[in-house]
Amino acid sequence: MSQQGVGTQFPIQSLLSARLLLSPQLAKGKVYFLSDMSGVISLYAMDQKGSIPEPLLPAGLALQNPHLMAGHNYYVLPKLGKILVMIDENGNENYQPCFIPLDGGIPEPIFGDKYKNEQLACINCDTEKNIAYFFRDDRKTPNIEGLRVDLNTLEVTSLGKSLYGNTWNGVNKDHTIVILADSYTAGDTVLYIWRNGTTERRLLYGIPIEKRIKNQQIQLSGFGTCNFTPEEKGLLIRTNLFSDEGSIGYFALDNPANITEVPILGLKHKGHGELVDLKTVHDDLYLLEYNIDVCSWLYECQYHENKSQRRLEVIQILCGLPPLDEGVILGYEFELHKTPSQTEVGYTLSHSKANSPAQICVYPTSSRTRKPKILSHEHVLGINQKFLSPGEDASYTSSDGLRISARLYLPSEEMGFKGSRPLVLYVHGGPQSQERPDFSWFSMPLIQFLTLNGFAVFVPNVRGSVGYGMKYMKQVDHDWGGKDRFDHIEGLKMLEKDTRIDSSRRAVIGRSYGGFMTLTLASRHPDLWKAACDMFGPYDLISFIHRLPKTWQTFFIMSMGHPEKDKEFLKERSPKTYLKNIKCPMLIIQGKNDPRVLIAESKDVAEDLKANGVETELLVFEDEGHDVIKFKNKVPCYTKIIDFFKKHLKP
Numbered sequence: 001m002s003q004q005g006v007g008t009q010f011p012i013q014s015l016l017s018a019r020l021l022l023s024p025q026l027a028k029g030k031v032y033f034l035s036d037m038s039g040v041i042s043l044y045a046m047d048q049k050g051s052i053p054e055p056l057l058p059a060g061l062a063l064q065n066p067h068l069m070a071g072h073n074y075y076v077l078p079k080l081g082k083i084l085v086m087i088d089e090n091g092n093e094n095y096q097p098c099f100i101p102l103d104g105g106i107p108e109p110i111f112g113d114k115y116k117n118e119q120l121a122c123i124n125c126d127t128e129k130n131i132a133y134f135f136r137d138d139r140k141t142p143n144i145e146g147l148r149v150d151l152n153t154l155e156v157t158s159l160g161k162s163l164y165g166n167t168w169n170g171v172n173k174d175h176t177i178v179i180l181a182d183s184y185t186a187g188d189t190v191l192y193i194w195r196n197g198t199t200e201r202r203l204l205y206g207i208p209i210e211k212r213i214k215n216q217q218i219q220l221s222g223f224g225t226c227n228f229t230p231e232e233k234g235l236l237i238r239t240n241l242f243s244d245e246g247s248i249g250y251f252a253l254d255n256p257a258n259i260t261e262v263p264i265l266g267l268k269h270k271g272h273g274e275l276v277d278l279k280t281v282h283d284d285l286y287l288l289e290y291n292i293d294v295c296s297w298l299y300e301c302q303y304h305e306n307k308s309q310r311r312l313e314v315i316q317i318l319c320g321l322p323p324l325d326e327g328v329i330l331g332y333e334f335e336l337h338k339t340p341s342q343t344e345v346g347y348t349l350s351h352s353k354a355n356s357p358a359q360i361c362v363y364p365t366s367s368r369t370r371k372p373k374i375l376s377h378e379h380v381l382g383i384n385q386k387f388l389s390p391g392e393d394a395s396y397t398s399s400d401g402l403r404i405s406a407r408l409y410l411p412s413e414e415m416g417f418k419g420s421r422p423l424v425l426y427v428h429g430g431p432q433s434q435e436r437p438d439f440s441w442f443s444m445p446l447i448q449f450l451t452l453n454g455f456a457v458f459v460p461n462v463r464g465s466v467g468y469g470m471k472y473m474k475q476v477d478h479d480w481g482g483k484d485r486f487d488h489i490e491g492l493k494m495l496e497k498d499t500r501i502d503s504s505r506r507a508v509i510g511r512s513y514g515g516f517m518t519l520t521l522a523s524r525h526p527d528l529w530k531a532a533c534d535m536f537g538p539y540d541l542i543s544f545i546h547r548l549p550k551t552w553q554t555f556f557i558m559s560m561g562h563p564e565k566d567k568e569f570l571k572e573r574s575p576k577t578y579l580k581n582i583k584c585p586m587l588i589i590q591g592k593n594d595p596r597v598l599i600a601e602s603k604d605v606a607e608d609l610k611a612n613g614v615e616t617e618l619l620v621f622e623d624e625g626h627d628v629i630k631f632k633n634k635v636p637c638y639t640k641i642i643d644f645f646k647k648h649l650k651p
Contacts, residue, residue, distance in 0.1 A: 012638040012639055013635060014380055015383070015449055015638075016634055018357035018358075018379060018381075019036055020034065020035050021350055021357075021359060021440075022358060023066050023073060023330065023331035024331060024349065024360050025333045026348045026362070029047065030047060030048060031046055031348055031360060032044070032076050032083070033045075033053075034066060034073060035053065038055065038060075040060065040062035040063075040631070041062055041063045042055060042061065043055075054104065055104065056083065056100060057085070058106060061107070062629065063087065064088055064093065064095070064629075067440075067441060067627075068626060068627055070119070071121035071135075072123070072125070074086065075125040075132070076127065077130055077151065078102070079127075079130060080152065081101065081102050082100065082101060082151075083099070083101070084097055084099060084151065086098075086120075086121070087107055090593050090623040091591055091594065091626065091629070092625055093595050093625060093626070094595075095119055095120055095121055096109050096111075096115065096116070097149075110151075115138075117139060118137060119136070120135075120137075122134055123135060125151075130150070131148065131151065131175050132148075134146075134149060135165070135167050135168070137549065137551045141550055142550040143161040144161065144163075144165055145158060146159030146166040148175070148178065160194070160200060164182035164555075165181060166192075166201070167180065168181075169223070169225060170226025170227060170237075176196040177193065177228075177253075178193070178194040179192070179235070180193070183555075184558050185477055186473060187222045187470050187474060188220055188221070190205065191205040191256075193253070220470055220474070222240030223238065224237060224278060225237070225238065225277055225278060227279070227280045227286065228280070229250075229305065230283050233252055233253060233254075234251060236262065236303065237249050237250075237251075237278065238278050240470045244470050245273065245469045245470075247264075248262040248278055250262050262310050262312055263311045263312070264312045265311055265312065265313045265314065266314030267290075267299065267314060268297075268314070268321075272468065273467055274468065274469055275289075276290060281300070281334050281336075282343060284302055284304070285303075286300075286301050286303060287332070288301050289329065291434075292320075294405070294461075294467060295325070295327060295328065295436075296327065296351070298320065298329060299318065300317075300318055301313060301315060318332070318347055323372070324349075324351045324361065326353055326437065327351050327353035327354075327356070328351070328352050328353075328437060328438040331349065332347065332348065333347070333348055335365075346363060346365040348362045349361055353437050353438075353439060354389075354437030355448065357378040357380070358376075359374050360374070360375045362375060383452070384414075387412050387414050387415055387452065388448050388451075389448060389451040389457075392407065392409075392410070394460075394491075394495075398462075399486055399490050400483070402472075404461070404463070404490070404491060405460070406458065406460035406461065406491060409448075409451050410451065410500060415451075415452065415454070421454060421456040421501060422502050422506070422507070422645075422649040423455070423495065424455050424458070424507045425509070426457055426458065426509055426514075427488070427509070427514035427518060428510070428511075429511050429514045430514075431480065431513040432466055432473050432476065433466060433513075434461050434467045435465075442627065446509075446638055446641065449638055449642055453642055453646060453651060455651055456501055458491060460487065462484045463476060463483055464476025477559050477560075478559070478560065480513075480541070480560055481517070481524075481575075485521065489521075505649045506528055506530060507529060507531040507532060507645050508521050508532050508533075509532070510533075510534070511535040512535070512536055512597065512626065515536055516538050517537070518532050518534045518537055519539050519575035519582075522575075522584060523578035523579055524575075530584055530585075530648045530649050531649060532584050533641055534588050534589070534605065535588075535628075536589065536591060536596070536601075539579070539601060539604065540575075541561070541571075541573060542563045542567060543601070543604075544556075545557060545563045546563055547600070549595060582609060582612070585644070586615070586616045586617070587641065587644045588602050588606050588616065588618045589621075589628070589641075590618070590620050591620075591625045592620055592622045592624065593623070593625045594626045597626065599620065603618070606618040619637070
């Protein structure tokens, strides 16, 4: 084999050869998981001790990317001998719940055509009692309906409707008490309680928006999942009421206004980040997930309480230490094995790093050492890991003194590139999201592909990103294209001092909100760029809101602005207003079935740019939605981006 290095052409197929292994579940000695090994994301199973994966769905049937999924893709139901699978049509996100046998088969919609062309998202499922909770978006009205479904009988119970979600947030063991949540904007959540035999939910905690006084200051609760304590007299819940980074709170069901903080003993991580959520395993056993400096930590904890004190104590670390360190969890679940004397727990999780694909790991119930067993060995074909970029910290201070977390990915020294490198700014979506070291997400293979082709890639998590506390995340509300834009500019100024970077050759790329920011930066700072790539980004915020499904409009109006009342503000922040300023060539990528940013939005951008004499290319994928997830589409998508940037930045 010839020596690899500068001038070596690595095909994108090499990076994409590492199959996705996501969202694992344990059941009856098998591990069920999602993978794209057939070219589309589908469902598979293999023996818990390791075996050749078995496909469970017909070839070519594509499931949604769990990164974008509302709710869960599937649940294994051993007592029913079935699997509940959520299926849409080529990314349109109108999920329909279907059954297949445990060993696979043809999906059968469990409700027939009753909810056709609507979205039913499965938020939670009790796989012991076979009771599932959905939210229903009929795609016609602004209300969302909560549903409880007995999967044994298919009896449907309505939990009520709300403009703001009415989403499942917790349930007791016998499903007689359900906690529901209305969410107005990120972190602003009000809890309700629903009991069997009642027709309406009752307010449990918070001030509903219709009862708020004008300009009333509301403390953001940041509530996560509600977990009933063993005696079911109270709830344990992730909250921001005591800490900007999140902590665990407790309140009694008969005194919900009195929330107290629950200490957590035995945490081992260091660094900056936040508590993600708390999840019940059984009785007094819980799981705590943290996001620390963009990496995942997962703890198994035991809950203790007496009349005067409550606490959570760490029993073991499931993720965060080698070999499951410096990466991101891509789903975790547990399985209970009950005997007359005790209950044993087995765990499975998927874990990915920046330069290492996702792997499936298990903690068997029989394991006394409680060390993870890694069942897979996914790796990139034909590219030695030494040629991949691990990235480096590139955090900086923005114009108002705010610290911005960022990473810089440079070509590996082993590649042998000489001289300063052209720069690509990558903007994540959301905006209340985060770019993390996750090889399974669309961005990381692209970042690695860019570095293999001689580009440096700058990835900042500017204000509005999650992972750095509530205050940091909320700074983007009603400020799209404001201070977040200047955070990017300050990062670019910082890199101008780095001799490894050629700041005269810059490009920007982003997806969704990142596409909006790409268009914003290209139009409001036109002299900075040699090229830009917009992937399904809204460019006219007013038309974007009007084109959204009715149920989504409520959230975006509250977090972004009202298309009539805030018309001038939204116009001022829309890239459309400044599109005539764009000078650099533009590549636009869009999925035809995208329900979030309609294809009309991207076509409008392309037509306007061409009318202004800007070199513009529009690439549309006929069978994709708000993502590019099929292998046959990923190859031309990644290749087109690289070729476009190579043409205009000449690495």
